[in-house]
Amino acid sequence: MKLAKQIEKKLNDQVNFEIYSAYYYLGMAAWCEERNLNGAGHFFRLQAKEELEHAMKFFDYILERGGSIALEPISRPAASYKSLRDVVSAALKHEREVTSRIEEMMDSARAKKDYATQNLLDWFVEEQVEEENSMEKILARMDLAGDKGAGLLMIDKELGKRGRETS
Numbered sequence: 001m002k003l004a005k006q007i008e009k010k011l012n013d014q015v016n017f018e019i020y021s022a023y024y025y026l027g028m029a030a031w032c033e034e035r036n037l038n039g040a041g042h043f044f045r046l047q048a049k050e051e052l053e054h055a056m057k058f059f060d061y062i063l064e065r066g067g068s069i070a071l072e073p074i075s076r077p078a079a080s081y082k083s084l085r086d087v088v089s090a091a092l093k094h095e096r097e098v099t100s101r102i103e104e105m106m107d108s109a110r111a112k113k114d115y116a117t118q119n120l121l122d123w124f125v126e127e128q129v130e131e132e133n134s135m136e137k138i139l140a141r142m143d144l145a146g147d148k149g150a151g152l153l154m155i156d157k158e159l160g161k162r163g164r165e166t167s
């Protein structure tokens, strides 16, 4: 089944948005590291890498379906935050936006009876549960530990463990 133009456009928009997400998280990594919150910086660097992987999943899929890639400029991300809590809240808000975009795409794919795209999006629906949950958990831990002094350093240390846990 040929990829519908409307779906192709939405998938291309999502390539752009996922790359923008990487850029957005890279801005957060910079904000953290400029303030010596290197654990949080590490966390957001990894988050940025993951977003590029998401972009590539959409990119590869468009090509696999015989569609055309239309790359657009990437917007400048926010760069000023009041605190690490502010950064993580912004990240959660961002992930909720990604989720609603994925859901909208799913609605379109269903309307077009495009089962292959629904299958791709199923992966993202699951991924978004994890993404939102990860930010929500950090905020909850911050509420317990506080986002200043020793509490902040403890959270920063925890964030620095991302991808480094030994099993």
Ligand code: FEO
Pocket (backbone or CB within 6 Å): 018, 021, 050, 051, 054, 095, 098, 131
């Ligand atoms: Fe690609 Fe964080 O959603």
